[in-house]
Amino acid sequence: MANPRELELSEDAMRSLVDEATRRIFEHLASLPTQPANGAPEPRALEALARSVIEPLPEHGEDANELLDRLFELVPKSFNTAGPGYLAYIPGGGLFHAAVADLIADAVNRYVGVWAAAPALSQIETTVGRWLADMIGFPKAAHGLLTTGGSMANLVALVTARRNLLPDDFLSARIYASDQVHHSVTKAAVLAGFPRSACVAIPTDADFAMRLPALAAAIDADRREGRTPFCVVASAGTTNTGAIDPLDSIADVAARERLWMHVDAAYGGFFLLTDDGKRRMRGIERADSVTLDPHKAMFLPYGNGALVVRDRETLRRAHSVAAEYLPDMQGDPELVDPCEVSPELSRDFRGLRLWLPLKMHGASVFRAALKEKLSLARLAADGVRRLAHVTMVAEPQLSVLAFRLDLPGLDNAANDARTKDWLAKINGRQRVMLTPTTLRGRFVIRICVLSFRTHEDRIAMALEDIEATHREVVGSS
């Protein structure tokens, strides 16, 4: 007979479990710089491994150490997203502090969904949101809601905008975003109930930023044809190239046309901590809502996003639904019940993940790390620009750059194939992992510098590999 009391581990058993886990974690973290940049270069080759974890619900337990051993065999067989060579997609981070914050939050398991259940703990989360609002330059009435990521933040933003500005019948509404906007915005619009045709793609200029005359023309055309311009989504750091839309001018259009202005700053937003970022994102403080992703440029582990709104009441109007079994909600504007301003009721104590590292180091260390990323991206661009027959398709506006080969005598398709081959050779060296994208129909290689573990030595390695493989690829032309 199984013993129900077994679920309450003894102190010795807890200590041993944590010690065994941390021993393996520390070994793993120490090996990150020497692990291959991509531990799953041919995912199909790992199919048997992936299938080995498809199993029925176990009826009986297994030895914890054996389970941990097995888990840590699986971990490296994946993209080395936490390592210094991960310059792919938008790198995450994985500050260890956040893991400790999770251990504490999960072990004490207090309830932060309503203020009354854990006043000071839920206030920590509101305070973290306040810091984000202050960073943007929002007024006192603002609120920062912590989500699980940027996609969820974009979804909550569009639902909030819809519930504040549109009637129940909103099918004629139109949402404008550049042709470079992250696909999560389109997904959010569809999940928020809009037809796919509600999303209007505005063309971009040579720097991949939204073209204002095209935005104005689209709004005019929609009004003339009886549709309802309602929301503009500006990007502050696109995924493809890190492009920043002209936020201040878009804010003028939004004010004139009475549109909700949302800024997807999931990637770029935290660069507001730097002078350069602040200058480039001027006007963001005029938005109605802003998406930020602490699991990108605040280096937290995956699962940490944020939506910051100019006016907390807009969130409340969109989300507040009363129930008899809940305690009284707070009336004081500074004391927020997270469940009243978000889709969630029960939630993890996610505020602690950001609170702990920010309190331990202060914003200055994050600012320094972000400045370092900006200069590393410029260093990488300088190295790439020197190479023959390379077109810099996107210079770093923040910490992303994009480039391709344009060999004379080859047409676009052949050059694209050659660029693809170049990328495979760079990644084949396994010191960095880069990913491609398609820009205006052409295959390009991207570099995104964002990990707190990436420093000058790794960019030097990246450039060594880029240059050596460039010789191989161009030499064979």
Ligand SMILES: Cc1ncc(COP(=O)(O)O)c(C=O)c1O
């Ligand atoms: C600009 C931008 N917006 C939104 C998202 C979606 O964020 P998440 O992956 O946290 O859901 C991303 C993800 O890379 C992004 O780069």
